[in-house]
Amino acid sequence: MxxxxxxxxxxxxxxxTAHLHFLAWQRVASEIGIEIDEQINEQLKGISRMDSLARILCVGGVEQHVDQQERIRLAARKNALYVASLQQLKxxxxxxxxxxxxxxxxxxxxxxxxxxxxxxxxxxxxxxxxxxxxxxxxxxxxxxxxxxxxxxxxxxxxxxxxxxxxxxxxxxxxxxxxxxxxxxxxxxxxxxxxxxxxxxxxxxxxxxxxxxxxxxxxxxxxxxx
Missing domain, CATH: 3.40.50.1000 (HAD superfamily/HAD-like)
Structure with missing residues (x-):
């Protein structure tokens, strides 16, 4: 059996690839004035890109001030950074x-x-x-x-x-x-x-x-x- x-x-x-995700999210977050660390990154594991972004915006206290169009832009920015880093994989x-x-x-x-x-x-x-x-x-x-x-x-x-x-x-x-x-x-x-x-x-x-x-x-x- x-x-x-x-x-x-x-x-x-x-x-x-968790660290590659973290570095990409950390850069995007920094660009909008939010600092995240490895502890925050643990909360992002296993969830979708948009859900991850929502949690980061919540950490920064700005979730009410970022509209859907800007969220889509930020998620696309993160993904572009992440995809570029995948070249490291062998x-x-x-x-x-x-x-x-x-x-x-x-x-x-x-x-x-x-x-x-x-x-x-x-x-x-x-x-x-x-x-x-x-x-x-x-x-x-x-x-x-x-x-x-x-x-x-x-x-x-x-x-x-x-x-x-x-x-x-x-x-x-x-x-x-x-x-x-x-x-x-x-x-x-x-x-x-x-x-x-x-x-x-x-x-x-x-x-x-x-x-x-x-x-x-x-x-x-x-x-x-």
Missing amino acids: KPKAVIFDLDGVITD PDSVLPGIAELLEELHRNNVPVGLASVSLNAPRILEALGLQEQFDFCADASQIQHSKPHPEIFLAACAGLGVCAVHCIGIEDAQAGIEAINASGMLSVGIGKQLEHADLLLPSTGELSWPLLQTFWLTQHSAHVV
Whole structure:
């Protein structure tokens, strides 16, 4: 018995682009007189670009003074800075254990999906040399609700033709763990500060197919009862 699919988040699970996001947001925020730090950046992980901007404007106390047209401009500015920084990504930017796990999943005929709110996901996978390893990629263009709403994970499952309760989701952000749990999937959290993950690992280097298979066998029956 094995999961019908494994669905991965992108940032912080496949590769670490969180710092690139932070630098882009920090520059945009500074341009409008708002200072943000790494603690604020933690609150932006796993949520959409416009939701991230809204939180930054709230931190600066100016959310009531920035209209929708200006928000769209600021979000586009941030994305341009971020996309330019993606040139730094190479195949060796893949986080430890991930390339090996993807190969193991394919050898065992387990479909692999991506659930990322980043519209740049295909570009990132191409830069990492991983585009052929994913059977379906769900991104922000296919959903209306950002994490912690489960829609992005449900979209990935639908794209793979599988039911969420038969899948494992892997995330590094609290909003993502909540989204996975709400979808009915079993959740694997990467990091130390996450709550309510069915399995919590300190890093991607701990991930492997034997570990996921054992986790599935021990947890799935109790999870679906």
